[in-house]
Amino acid sequence: MSSHPTPYTSGLAALEARLRQDFSWLGLPGKSWVPTRTAAGQEVLDTAIVGGGMAGLALAAALKHLGVQARIFDRAPTGFEGPWATTARMETLRSPKELTGPALGFGALTFRAWFEAQFGLAAWAALDKIPRLQWAEYLRWYRQVLELDVQNQQRVLAVTPRADGLVQLDLADDTQASRIYTVLARHAVLATGRDGLGGPWVPDWAHGLPRDRWGHSADLWDAKALAGKRVAVIGGGASAMDSAATALEAGATRVDLLVRRTELPRINKGKGAGSPGIAQGFWALPDDWKWRLRHYINVQQVPPPHGSTLRVSRFANAHFHIGTPVSGAVLRDDGALRLDTAKGPLASDFVIFCTGFRLDWSLRPEFAGFARAVRLWQDRYQALPGQEDAELAQSPDLGPLFEFQEKTPGTCPGLERIHCFCYPSALSHGAVAGDIPQISDGAKRLAQGLAGQLFSEDIATHFASMENYAEPELFGDEWTPAQFPAYEGEPK
Template sequence: MSDVKPPAGLAALEARLRQDLAWLDLPASPWVKPRVSEGTPVLEVAIIGGGMAGLALAAELRHLGVAAVVFDQSVAGFEGPWATTARMETLRSPKHLTGPALGLPALTFRAWFEAQFGAEGWATLDKIPRLQWADYLRWYRKVLTLDVRNEHRVNRVAPRADGLVELDIVTPAQTHHLLARHVVLATGRDGLGGPWVPEFARQLPGHLWAHSADGLQDAWFEGKRVAVIGGGASAMDSAATALEAGATRVDLLIRRAELPRINKGKGAGNPGMVHGYWRLPDAWKWRIRNYLNTQQVPPPRSSTLRVSCSGRARFLLSSPVVAVEENPAGGLWLYTPTARIEADFLVFATGFRTDFDQRPEFAPFSRHIRTWQDRFEAPPTERDAELSELPDLGSCFEFQEKTPGLCPGLSHIHCFSYPAALNYGAVSGDIPAISEGSKRLAHALVGQLFNEDIALHFESMRSYADPELLGDEWVASQPTAEELRP
């Protein structure tokens, strides 16, 4: 007879979570003063993006008594990259990291997993499968009853001088014109731009190439010679996808002479970095992020073996692509300093960049955003064009004006996505510190909402009249004759 207990099941876990929240007296009662503008109710906080960061922030705000509405353009359950564009088999992050659990044990991935597959299943699990992580986030949203509105694409974000932010939101049925006191851009790796490709890519026929974030389809690769530009995690995932879809050969064109082997970010992956980085002087912030950019993050070992074990892949190191042209016979020619490579299809695994031309919805304010290059001059040995374009955020992850007074209300828009990394570190998108980042921003937003209405809150305090003593708890007495002084 086995001593192994069967999994408790999700119903039992959800009951435990409800009990934990009750013991912690969460969520707090609503306390933000309602606001109406021109007859229209104003949202307290609007979050653009229903991926992990948006969900975690909405959950923490709800715990603090603030109503946050999340808008996402995807259909329900397909927010973020996990079940759409991502192609890795498992997550890079170790399974024990608590992710967006916000300090609640019953909200962790481990609790969710063990409730269904038991402690033995957890012990044998190596890395978290990507699609299983997507299922966990779906459960996270459901069990916390977060207000996520799917198929709501934000078409325009415009700050106003009165401190409100206008939102034009397009749904399959109609366009909504809403107002919010604060808007948070939880837009993930896309951040304030989107996928980046070299300029020469724009001259190529669209059917011959894609970016690794385009949601790679098997039909693009079957029976073809495929080239992948890049040597990071997305390059390995793209190459593996092509090979498993039936590509006859995959060439990885990598500019470095050797793949990076050490993830330097892990060298300071501790609570000190999470809670101390954002307090550092600017020079140290720049130095750290520039060093990480220079060293680069190696692709996961399992992802690299997934490619190399195929027998149909070539790792062409010291092979930066300097030009690409269409082959008159079909396909492409890719030129490196030493070779001409033929391919039928090309994948750019070249990452993301801040590029407001790709985000017309931010046009009403994007040109007014102060960036790091507007106020910080990097040492000659640490020049970094990518970092210099990042927004210089304030103490509440808010955008700041490049020229004070030209875009009033800009500070009511907050950046809780990858471009916040230079100011705040990796707390606005990656699994390891997403809870800490969500708490930091939520606490700052709560403080701002309270301060903005301090006169109203003071008046509420003055008019509060719920007595603790009713007047019948004692009988007034008089001093005795001996106690009376002449």
């Protein structure tokens, strides 16, 4: 099915009317109740969210329903938040189409409702997986129908916790010649996705190659430029299959997939633990169990999707090399690249690294104001023998509201007002900050926690408001005072 079928606009309008009715019946969104605050004459936001992808939108919606102000800042142009319409290259999502995603428990807010309203029940029944670009369109509608406050083309230059209980965001407005300005908020949430506290990882030797001869799967490279070229894809996961297929479909003459593992994983072990229980209970597990679960998933790895792999193997000029790690590469005199692999040298014109992401604070200068103060799991937890895991060890050790915690108490006042609602939170909270199956659970839990904290911080103000509340329920004229009857005495 095309990702852009002709919509039945009236159907979508009817769905939006139903959603408005549902919200009206439930009294949503909630009325604003958090006292307004200023600092040196500047507005202070209840919550500032960095990142307008699925996680940022779901959290903003959950906060809005609770009557808490949330403003999103995203560096991308409107409608291109997240990877879906830019660096993602899969044909369809991996997740089953029935998952409700960021709908927050509202049937009329699901992808299925959005799809059926436009294309009908028969089209839904015929749909296998959700087309990637159609998911991007759904998220655009989600933002629009919920009237979320998203500021686009805003680059975050610095996030700085302050001792006065505020978080300062320095931003560049790329819609106005990169105007620099400051935003203050009581809480800041980093909804920055898969590479939330770092970025794409490549081996050190990659940096010795000309930069125009390689890219990462997370880069926005031009597939058309690969026509007529030999392409080497390093990796065997989903992004490797998507990148290889994209190169083949663009006309690459040969694509070699170089997979370090001796065989591709075949079972997605993470599915074996998928349940409402893990969404609600992972964060409260003992440390040993948290580590054991996440380490097992890391070791087993997630297999590339069946369809994505077939998308590659249907090409006769696609070559799978299993058990073939790459140790280095150089530029030959004839202009080709020579890759040194465990099976010998390989000539290529372009290399695509599908080597994942790493938590690396040096890649995120906007977090330099607090990065060194953040407590990591390795600062307080020792893995059991045989379960050592560098990725997990470097994960931030987060509090119950996804908040960063100080490595050394007292060294970074206000750090706890910055919340990590992105992939690096997985060891502390599970997959509730980015994965489609659990994103509503994570968004609602964080939103409720933030609302509760905002209330407790302002309890004196709320108590004073209660004392000063003077709207009468009774006016004194609703009854006539009765004359008390005379006492007749007790019978003898």
